[in-house]
Amino acid sequence: MDDDFETNRRRLVARIARWTGDAEQYRPAIAGLTLHRHTHADSPFDCLMEPAIAVPVQGVKQTWLGPEVYAYDRHRFLLTSLDLPVAMQVAQASLNGERPCNAASF
Structure with a gap:
């Protein structure tokens, strides 16, 4: 199962x-x-996050909602159901571009 996920x-x-x-x-x-x-x-950076499912497939992103920090990566996604004022950050991506943070949101 892990091999299928990774592939x-x-x-x-x-x-x-x-x-x-x-x-x-x-x-x-x-x-x-x-x-x-x-x-x-x-x-x-500060922004208004619209309702979404954010699914990073590589790298790590973080979102702050008030004092709460939500980190999401290839094993965890972020789900929001209404417009929220947040701060967002790409927390982990390679500097040389070989392992960028890749994500899909919908």
């Missing part, structure tokens, strides 16, 4: 990289789906 995760990482190219995000023709690719960790 499929690697395939998805490769597809996100192909679809995003040099851009940080790509919106395919599938309504509501956005693919993200970040090649380096960054500082937190």
Whole structure:
């Protein structure tokens, strides 16, 4: 089971990289789906997070809602059901671009 998960995760990482190219995000023709690719960790930024399911397939992202910090990665996703004022951060991604933070949200 773990081998199947890892094989499929690697395939998805490769597809996100192909679809995003040099851009940080790509919106395919599938309504509501956005693919993200970040090649380096960054500082937190404030934003309004819309209802979403955020699924990182590589790397780590963090979201702050008040004093609570939610870290999500290839084994954990983030689910929001309403607009929330948050701070978000790509917490782990390679500096050389070999292991970027890749995620899908919808």
